[in-house]
């Protein structure tokens with residue numbers, strides 16, 4: 167019972183477990199995937215200092231360190247439910263039921279699906295699926311792909327596909343509909359594209375993004391955006407086109423695209439076909455927080471963090487006793503931020519177990535999250551800091567409310 | 575042809591010598607030990623993992639990390655196994671996902 171349980175062996179969960187074990191406590195990690203590392207496994211990009219961030223190696227380092235500290239990691243173990251009974255957390259999996267007083271949820275993020283006609287055909291996959299096939303399993307998702315959705319993740323993964331010698335015909339937008347209002351609107355997409363320009367080796371995109379930092383220029387940018395698209399990593403990015411259909415008999419054979427105006431409406435008669443044997447859908451990421459929801463955590467919708475996040479404080483404690491969160495479940499960010507959040511959660515847990523011995527370290531760890539965030543190479547939302555401030559505000563308000571209730 | 579990426583400009587070379595044999599819809603397939611079923615099948619150019627329970631239209635992987643349940647197959651008689659989360663083993667018997675009693679499976683009710 168004194169053993170701490172962590173759900174999720176991604177960068178947040180592994181770092182938390184390492185921190186807890188280093189403080190002298192026993193830890194068990196449960197993860198449904200077949201390898202430790204979570205979504206860190208698929209990551210691969212060149213940082214500003216010219217060094218490669220190799221997710222496989224980073225994951226292996228964390229995993230090996232955890233094993234060396236005696237941490238038990240049970241892979242292939244999906245957690246289907248958690249609940250609190252008789253003062254302890256009960257964790258249900260297919261085979262066993264586990265109990266603990268200190269439970270950390272580090273379940274990460276998931277991709278937002280973009281329903282487009284034809285999207286259920288074999289060969290259509292999320293952009294993250296193509297990343298994992300290519301970088302982790304080392305099987306080509308196909309020979310020639312079309313990426314639908316222009317955002318930080320799709321730009322990074324397009325480059326990773328190129329590295330593996332997979333042809334990307336183009337990156338383009340989904341047709342605007344009720345569900346994908348934002349990702350189908352060239353203006354919003356331009357905003358997110360400006361955001362990845364530091365990752366683009368192409369001078370045109372770099373220059374273009376400096377040029378287009380005000381609203382008027384951005385609108386002009388779209389109107390004058392060449393129909394054939396600008397190129398990033400030699401891949402045409404088409405903001406004036408949108409995919410209206412994915413076609414194929416039993417698997418993907420191609421996509422039909424059409425020209426759109428600056429507000430995303432399709433111009434009739436401009437349809438043309440692009441052949442491809444796979445299609446990636448990039449709808450963006452949202453925090454994967456089902457377990458926090460079934461546990462009864464209060465939730466807040468914070469757009470800057472990618473969606474609904476469970477209420478928690480800077481020490482990664484939720485309002486429920488003994489339940490902690492770290493990593494992308496608290497908002498979508500890069501792996502380094504997830505690591506520093508994991509360390510903080512680990513310290514908070516050790517501190518609660520030791521009766522307050524880690525107070526100083528916790529304060530430093532919280533500062534380190536900020537520092538990591540400020541220096542992050544990939545930022546999924548430009549205003550993530552404001553999102554975090556909003557959450558802090560909600561936490562304080564919630565505390566006030568609780569106090570009022572107690573006095574009444 | 576879909577194929578493996580043995581050499582990569584940044585990542586390590588893949589060791590493709592530890593081969594296992596399994597069956598998919600009675601056909602013999604070769605995969606690498608412990609790679610996911612979804613990856614092994616794709617490396618053999620197989621994308622269709624099941625047909626939709628009602629419409630009969632083909633389905634393959636979507637998320638590749640266990641979230642969407644699109645890749646359900648039957649492994650050694652056990653239905654509803656996610657091909658993207660299952661490591662390939664020697665002698666496994668795999669077949670296309672079969673019809674469920676309820677078409678949509680809610681992963682949270684697994685333990686009931």
Ligand SMILES: Cc1cc2nc3c(=O)[nH]c(=O)nc-3n(C[C@H](O)[C@H](O)[C@H](O)COP(=O)(O)OP(=O)(O)OC[C@H]3O[C@@H](n4cnc5c(N)ncnc54)[C@H](O)[C@@H]3O)c2cc1C
Nearest residue numbers: 174176177178197198204205245274294493494500501504
């Ligand atoms: C598809 C995808 C691609 C991404 N690519 C990048 C990228 O290229 N660069 C980047 O900086 N960031 C990327 N991210 C963001 C990524 O989430 C963070 O970089 C980082 O990996 C978050 O770490 P984490 O530990 O919070 O979660 P994760 O790394 O997602 O790890 C969570 C772990 O929890 C496990 N899990 C979840 N639910 C359960 C359950 N119910 N039972 C058991 N186990 C469970 C998962 O299997 C997983 O291993 C990506 C995210 C996704 C979803």
Ligand code: FES
Nearest residue numbers: 638640642643658
């Ligand atoms: S492809 Fe989504 S669960 Fe396997």
